[in-house]
Each structure stands twice: as structure tokens, then as C-alpha cells.
Amino acid sequence: MRSNTGKLFALLCLLPFALFFFAFQLAPLLWVMINSVRTGDGWGLGNFSEIFGSPFYLQAIRYSLEISVWSSLIGLAIAILGSYSLRQVDSKLRDFVMAFANMTSNFAGVPLAFAFIIILGFNGAITLLLKQAGIIEDFNLYSKTGLIILYTYFQIPLGVMLLYPAFDALREDWRESAALLGASQWAFWRHIGIPVLTPALLGTFVILLANALGAYATVYSLTTGNFNVVPIRIAGLVSGDVFLDPNMASALAMVLVGLMSIITLAHQWLLRRSYHVQKR
Template sequence: MRSNRGKLIALLFLLPFAVFFIAFQIAPLVWVAVNSLRAGDAWGLGNFAEILDSPFYRQAIRYSLEISIWSSLIGLLIAVLGSYSLRQVDSRLRDFVMAFANMTSNFAGVPLAFAFIIILGFNGAITLLLKQAGIIEDFNLYSKTGLIILYTYFQIPLGVMLLYPAFDALREDWRESAALLGANHWQFWRYIGIPVLTPALLGTFVILLANALGAYATVYSLTTGNFNVVPIRIAGLVSGDVFLDPNMASALAMFLVGLMTLITLAHQWLLRRSYHVQK
């Protein structure tokens, strides 16, 4: 009786979260999925066929993937090096850097775009200094390369915050035992460090990729909606900047959902494979 009462109380406390989750996560996703199948007055896969046939929409998907993947990989690499380095420094400096990473992970949108225009725009401070030094001839912040740099900036703090706790799994006595058995630094990381960190690395990459694929405010503020990526196209179709077509916007949104589903499934498969290899 007491056990059943405890379960009932737990379910009652879970009810507000369940209502919130269904209302703001499941219901909108179902609405988008249903409306993505409506093209005009007909139902079917016409919107998806138009996306695949349109060079414009295919370019938006390609640009979104390229920017997201490269910024996630670069951000992940820098985050790994940064998280590992934080483990080797004094606790006060470590606490300061973690607090700074927490703050900068929320620095996005219009302020971030404005900051990058000031320092890396056509007449930005750093751009002019690099030109005067002869290091670069020209740099376009509003290009794909510029957006990769911009996306990488807000990926790094998030990556550090996600990966820093993962290094707790690496015990110092493992390194000492490996050294006593004759393993060098590279062999330790090849056979012990990287396999232990693999689940955290893969999970962080998936989160960074999702963060980049869905980014809208920063790229819109920087390019005023003139760069062809999927979030910009979805916003344009919903707001009616060129023409209003929420059903096509829903289809593009389902493309993002499908991409993230495939990436998540690949992530789970790699995790299971890594687990079996370690066993």
C-alpha cells in the first residue's frame, strides 16, 4: 500500500511536466508533421518533392549541413583541448573560465552578430589589423567561412561545459598504471583515454550539431536574412517575406527533424559499437 501510494504521488508530481512537454513539444511537432503533408488543397508528399527538386532549397540544406558540421567539429576539438587544459590548472582560474564559458554560451543573437561585425566585418578592428600586417588580403564575414567562424564561437563554451565533467571518468592511477606497463602518452590516449571519452564526445557532437542546425537569430542579425540556410528559409515562409507558405516551412522543419533523427540513430549505433569493443 505504501509503495503504491509513493508511486501515485510521484505520478502526480510528474503530471505538470507531462502536460508542459505534450503542449510545447509533442503537439507542435505533430502539427508541423501534419501540415508538411499538405500542399495547397491536396495531401501528399508534394512539399518534400518540391524541396528535393529545387536547387534553392537543396542549397539551403547543404549550407546548413556544411556550416553546422564544420563548426561542431572545430568547436568540439577546441572544447576537448580546453576542457583537458582546465583540469591541469589552478582551481580559481578553472572556476573563472567555467563561469565565463557559462556566460558566453548565452551570448548569441543580435549582440553576438554586432560584436562580430565590429571586430571581423569589412572594416572590423581585427580585419583591418590583419590587412595592414599583410596576413590576409580580404575577409568576408558574411560568407560561409565567416558564418563557420561565428557558429564556432558559440559552440566552444557549450562544448566546454558539456565535456568538462566527462574528464572525471579519467582516473590518474590509470595513467600511472599505463606508464608503469610501458605505455607512452599517445598509447594511453589511444587505448584508454579516447575510448573512455567516446560516449561524451559523440553526445557533445550531436548536441552541438543540433544547436547549429537550429540557429536563427545570430545568422539573421548578421546577414539580415540574405544567407540561404534552412532556418532563414523557414522563417521567410512563415512570415511571408517573399510569399506565405507555412506548409512548405513545415516540410523544411521536418527535414531538420529527419536529419537530427538520423544523426541521433547513428550516435546510438556508434555508442553500442564502442561499448561492445570496450567489452
């Protein structure tokens, strides 16, 4: 009797969360799914046909993927080095860096865009210094390369916070045992370190990719909506900057959902494969 009462109480406590999840996660997704197949003539896949038949929308998808993948890979590489290095430093410095990473991970939108304009814009401080030193001839922050640098900036703190706990799985006695058996540093990382960290690395990459694919405020603030990426196109179709078409916006949103679903499935497949390799 007491067990049934406890289960009922747990279900009642879970009910507000379930309602919140349905209202703000599932219901909007269902609304977007339904409206993505609505057209001016009724129901169908006309919106998707227009997206995949339009060079303009295909360019937006390509730019979004290129910027997201490259910024995620670069951010992940820097986050790996940063997380590993934090394990080797004094605890006070480590706590300060983690607090700073937590703060800068929320530094986005208009303030971040303004900061980068001051630093790396056409007349930015660092841009002018590099030009005077003869290191660069020109740099366009508002191009695809500039956006990759901008996206990488806010990917690094998030990557550090996600990867730092993963290094707890690497025990120091494993390294010592490998060294006693004559294994080099490369051999240790190849056969022990990287396989142990693989699930965390893949999971962090997927989160960084999702973070970049859905970024809107920063790129809009920097380019005033003139750069062709999917979130900008969705916002333009919803707000009616050029023409109002929320159904097309819903279809573009479902394309993003589809891309993330494919990436997540690939992530799960790689995790299972990594797990089977480790068991062997």
C-alpha cells in the same frame, strides 16, 4: 498500501511535467508533421518533392549541414583541448573559466552579430589589423567561411561545459599504471583515454550539431536574412517575406528533424559499436 500511495503521489507530481512536455514538445511537432503533408490541392508529399527538386532549397540544406558540421567539429576539437587543460590549472582559474564559458554560451543573437561585425566585419578592428600586416587580403564575414567562424564561437563554451565533467571518468591512477607498464602518452590515449571519452565526445558532437542546425537569430542578425540556410528559409515562409507558405515551412522543419534523426541513430550505432569494442 504506503507503497501504492507513494507511487500515486509520484505520478501526480509528474503530471504537470507530462502536460508541459505534450503542450510544448509533442503537440507542435505533431502540428508540423500534419501540415508538412498539406498542399494547396489537398494532402500529399508535394512539399517534399518541391524541396528535393529545388536547387535553392537543396543549397539551403547543404549550407546548413556544412556550416553545422564544420563548426561542431572545430568547436569540439577546441573544447577537448580546453576541457583537458582546465583539469591541469588552479581551481580558482578553472572556476573563473567555467563561469565565463557559462556566460558566453548565452551570448548569441543580435549582440553576438554586432560584436563580430565590429571585430571581423569589412572594416572590423581585427580585419584591418590583419590586412595591414599582410596576413590576409580580404575577408568576408558574411560568407559561409565567416559564418563557420561565428558558429564556432558559440559552440566552444557549450562544448567545454558538456565535456568538462566527462574528464572525471579518466582516473589519474590509470595514467600512472600505464606509465609504469611502459605505455607512451599516445598509447594511453589510444587504448584508454579516447575509448573512455568516446560516448561523451559523440554525445557532445550531436548536441553541438543540433545547436548549429537550429540557430536562427545570430545568422539573421548578421546577414539580415540574406544567407541561404534552412532556418532562414523557414522563417521567411512563415512570416511571408517573399510569399506565405507555412506548409512548406513545416516540410522544411521536418527535413531538419529527419537530418537530426539520422545523426542521432548514427550516434547510437557508434556508441553500441564502441561499447562492444571495449568489452572485447
